[in-house]
Amino acid sequence: MKSFILSLSFCVAFASSLLAADWSNWRGPTWSGNAVGELPTHWSETEGILWKTPLPPWGNSSPIVVGDSIFLTTQIDDDQLVLIRLNKADGKIVWEKEIASGQKTPRFQEGQEFRGWQKFNNYHNLASPAVVADSETILAHFGTGDLAAFDWNGSLLWKTNLQETFGDFMIWWGHANTPLLCGNLVIVPVMQDDLRDLPNKEPVESYLVAYDKNTGKQVWKVLRNTGSKNEYNDSYTSPVLWTHEGRVEMLVLGGETLDAYNPKTGERYWWLNKGLEGNRIVPSPVPCESLGLVFAVRGKREPVCCVAPKGLGEQPESALLWSHPKNPPDVSCPVVCNGLLFFTNDGGIATCVDPKTGDVHWEKRLAGGTYFPSLLADGNNVYYMNNEGTCTIIKADKEFEQVAQNKLDGTFLSSPAAVDGKLYIRSRDAIYCIGNRK
Numbered sequence: 001m002k003s004f005i006l007s008l009s010f011c012v013a014f015a016s017s018l019l020a021a022d023w024s025n026w027r028g029p030t031w032s033g034n035a036v037g038e039l040p041t042h043w044s045e046t047e048g049i050l051w052k053t054p055l056p057p058w059g060n061s062s063p064i065v066v067g068d069s070i071f072l073t074t075q076i077d078d079d080q081l082v083l084i085r086l087n088k089a090d091g092k093i094v095w096e097k098e099i100a101s102g103q104k105t106p107r108f109q110e111g112q113e114f115r116g117w118q119k120f121n122n123y124h125n126l127a128s129p130a131v132v133a134d135s136e137t138i139l140a141h142f143g144t145g146d147l148a149a150f151d152w153n154g155s156l157l158w159k160t161n162l163q164e165t166f167g168d169f170m171i172w173w174g175h176a177n178t179p180l181l182c183g184n185l186v187i188v189p190v191m192q193d194d195l196r197d198l199p200n201k202e203p204v205e206s207y208l209v210a211y212d213k214n215t216g217k218q219v220w221k222v223l224r225n226t227g228s229k230n231e232y233n234d235s236y237t238s239p240v241l242w243t244h245e246g247r248v249e250m251l252v253l254g255g256e257t258l259d260a261y262n263p264k265t266g267e268r269y270w271w272l273n274k275g276l277e278g279n280r281i282v283p284s285p286v287p288c289e290s291l292g293l294v295f296a297v298r299g300k301r302e303p304v305c306c307v308a309p310k311g312l313g314e315q316p317e318s319a320l321l322w323s324h325p326k327n328p329p330d331v332s333c334p335v336v337c338n339g340l341l342f343f344t345n346d347g348g349i350a351t352c353v354d355p356k357t358g359d360v361h362w363e364k365r366l367a368g369g370t371y372f373p374s375l376l377a378d379g380n381n382v383y384y385m386n387n388e389g390t391c392t393i394i395k396a397d398k399e400f401e402q403v404a405q406n407k408l409d410g411t412f413l414s415s416p417a418a419v420d421g422k423l424y425i426r427s428r429d430a431i432y433c434i435g436n437r438k
Contacts, residue, residue: 021250023065026178027374031240032286033335036120039378041393041404043434050422050433053091055412056082057429059127059160062178062414065424069094069152070417071131072426073140078104081126083140083150084225088419091433095154105174106414115193116201118143120174123372123413128176130238130414132186137213139186143175147188149213158216159339162190162209170195170204172280178238180250182263185210185219188211191235191254194225206233206255206292208266222266226255226273232299234280239263242287242294244309253285253296258307269310274317278302283333283374291355295334295341304328305344322358328398333374333415335382337396342382344371350384350394360398366392374415383408387413389427406433 027033042048057385059074070086080101084215085094105125106118120126126143135138137157138150145163150156163167169175171192180187187210195201235254241263242249249260249269256278259271264345278299286295294307301322309315327345341355348366353359369386376383377396381403384392389408395401410427417424422435 021419022067023063023419025064025132025181026062026238026415027240027284027333028418029435030287030289031242032285032288033333033374033376033415035338035378037378037421038380039376039383039418039421040434040436041381043406043408044107045407045409048434048436050435051091052430052432053086053093055084055314055426056096058125059411060428061127061426062125062130062199062424063130063417063424063431064133065134065419067135068258070424070431071120071133071138071140072431073127073131074127075103075105075125075127075142076141078125079141081144081146082147083131083138085138085154086431088433091431097150097154097156099140099142099148099159100144103142106141115172115198116170116195116425117151117170118169118174124174124176126174128174130178132179132181134181134275139179139181139213141179141188142167145169145175147179147186149216151167156200160211160216162188166190166207166209167204171236173234173236176236180239180241180263181213182241182250184213185263186213187239187250187263189224189235189237189239189252189254191224191233191237193230193233197229207241207262208252209267210263220266222261222268224252224255224323226257228255231280232256232278236280236282240284240287242289244292245311251285251287251294254281256299257299258285258294258296260309260413270312270315272307272309272315272319274315275320275323276305282331283329286334286336288336288355293355294353295336297328297330297334298323300330302328304334306355321356324351324353324358329363331372335375335377337379337382339399340396342375342377342394342396344375346370348370348384348386349423352398352400352404357394361398364400367405372413376418377418378418383416383418383426385412387411391425
């Protein structure tokens, strides 16, 4: 009875947290890219901008919004790893806190051994994971493995480094996973090349590790070795929460496996690894509680798929309801809106499908460019941001209708946040607040 009450209390607290008008983690309060309330549809460098704040360059971490503040990270001069707090009302920087220095981003050079060490794709650096926060604690994570907790005054509570504790990262193109903050736990995924097929190399483990957000004490750690080979083990995805069959579950995608864990203990509830063969994975899973479905991308240039998990333990291949192989995203996360699933490939070919069947309603090419930021929806429209600053807004409907197309200057690889009818869009060296002036 006691365990039931504790579990119920946890679920109630979780559900209540989703009602708050915050964007406290990457992809928002439901981990699905859905905003509450109508968002602006027209802006440019000269209109619709409430404020714009230059940032010390550079980083790609997506902004989060909690209470009266915005949090993000950056890497200054390929050296300093910094957490920044800004005022939500006017964009002024409240404080900057250095977490580490002397941290050059490792890049691949001709003649180097390719596997057996972590190097970063040129698209990003050590400041890619988004910050997570609640009303008490802000947690910043970096590609170095540094994880640091601060209070709202900017005082350091604790700091640790996953590479120093558990060994060097072996992910091919740079650790970029955003942690998950769940109650008093901050959970970090590390899914990487295990090197098991290489002679004279020590095997490397993939794992999930949880820390107490207040003290930094390790609460649990579980290994996550799925049996995939070399780069297929690499996953740049982030854990997400959903409520399924009365349980709060943490969904994790990578190593050709989708599984669900108890976020309080690390116990694995269920897993699916049949039908998910693919490659390394960047887009995180997208939960849809109302349909009991999870949408995922199998890997690099692999299909979008739909999973309907039931019960505990290993899921049969029949849990994979459908796969759509044409123009899947390689980086951008899909979004579900108005009972429809939307996604785009890196080249800007947008697709709308029925989430239950995978049947295509429409497929259209958007403005030219590369589409890495994840999709955002507000109940009426879907927002497609590309790396070059163009945001195409499409009506969330079975019939294709372009609502607007807007352009900002700069390079945009982070995903936008949305709170109180305003958009917060971060370029590599600036952040914008977009909204309607009263």
